[in-house]
Amino acid sequence: MNTERDTDKIYEQPQSKITPFSFTDEVASVFDDMARRSIPCYAQVQDAIASVAGKCYKYNGVIYDLGCSTGTSLYNIARRLQSNKLKLTGIDDAPAMVKQCRQKLGQFNLKGQIEILQGDISNFNYTHAEMFILNYVLQFISPDKKPVLLDTLYRALPKGGVLFLSDKTIQETEQLNTLFTDVYYEFKVNQGYSELEISQKREALENVLTPCTDKELMGLLKNAGFSSMEIIVKHLNFTSIVAVK
Ligand SMILES: C[S@@+](CC[C@H](N)C(=O)[O-])C[C@H]1O[C@@H](n2cnc3c(N)ncnc32)[C@H](O)[C@@H]1O
Numbered sequence: 001m002n003t004e005r006d007t008d009k010i011y012e013q014p015q016s017k018i019t020p021f022s023f024t025d026e027v028a029s030v031f032d033d034m035a036r037r038s039i040p041c042y043a044q045v046q047d048a049i050a051s052v053a054g055k056c057y058k059y060n061g062v063i064y065d066l067g068c069s070t071g072t073s074l075y076n077i078a079r080r081l082q083s084n085k086l087k088l089t090g091i092d093d094a095p096a097m098v099k100q101c102r103q104k105l106g107q108f109n110l111k112g113q114i115e116i117l118q119g120d121i122s123n124f125n126y127t128h129a130e131m132f133i134l135n136y137v138l139q140f141i142s143p144d145k146k147p148v149l150l151d152t153l154y155r156a157l158p159k160g161g162v163l164f165l166s167d168k169t170i171q172e173t174e175q176l177n178t179l180f181t182d183v184y185y186e187f188k189v190n191q192g193y194s195e196l197e198i199s200q201k202r203e204a205l206e207n208v209l210t211p212c213t214d215k216e217l218m219g220l221l222k223n224a225g226f227s228s229m230e231i232i233v234k235h236l237n238f239t240s241i242v243a244v245k
Contacts, residue, residue: 008034011200021204023069028096031070037191038201039136039168040184040235048233049133049164050076052242056162059085061130066121067137068092071101074116078108087128088114091121122149126156132163135240138217139167139209146212150224157245163226166233166240168211180237187236214239 008030021027027034036042050073053063065073068090077088088110092098098118105114121137122145132153141149153163171177188198212220214231221229221243229243 006030006033008037010034011197011204012194014196015200018200018203020206021201021208023092023094023097025096028070028094028100031097031100032072035069035072035136037193038188040187040238041233045135045166045233045238045240046072046076048240049073049135050080052162052164052232053077053131054080056160056244057081057086057131058160059083059087061128061158061161062087062089063131063133064126064129065090065133065135067134067140068101068116069094069097071104071116073133073135074101074114075104078105078110078114084113086110086113090114090116091119091124092116093118093120126152129153129156130158130161132157132161134163135166136168136238138165139211141210143210146210146220147223150220154224154226154245159245161245163221163243163245164232164240165217165221165243166238167217168209169217169237169239170211170213171237172213172215184236211237217241 006029010026010030057063063077065088068074069092071090074088074090078086090101092101095118098116101116105116122141138146157163171180185198217239218229218241221241226243226245229241231239232242233240
């Protein structure tokens, strides 16, 4: 349930200087509302993550949620896969996100089964991995580091291990890009964001987000070594892919 305090109003007032978007304490405090109202099919994607984990996870290793933010994916998995053999690790480099995530997961009796760590997902030693979740995070990794990260994740997975990847995407042609962007802005207006909020956030995200096309995402996964992959959810300029090693 969202209270007035949890509602995303970060770009509601005119700002004299728009600073590049980052995951500040203020963003963390309204993140769940921001994600729900800014990412089409966010709830459906979260549900798909928990379902895929339910079908694929064999309790032989760790499910890593990279860039876990407030821990929504981890929360849904913990609720769905109630087992004392479940092992979850969430990693995020924003301290306020880590704090919120620990609070959200604190309600489960998962002592020794869950770790929420603060750190950079590009510099992490992924031991005993069985599944990776990279939900709207690759878009924040610089283009030169994306292949390196995906390569690391592929190598860390056992055969049959799964990567669930979601990202904001761009379209193949300028014409479709403009169309999808226009329809996406309509979605945001319908979610209660004003034109000012939408345009100020768009400016803040410029040069912070480096989205790929669906084809580029597939190419990155293929180059990392994945041969079995498919889009599982797609709505407007947001795509979720399941890749199996
Ligand atoms: C859009 S949010 C992810 C949403 C979340 N996965 C979910 O499903 O609700 C992006 C998150 O990635 C984190 N992040 C971005 N780059 C990171 C990095 N290099 N290492 C760790 N966390 C990172 C941010 O702090 C932020 O919490």
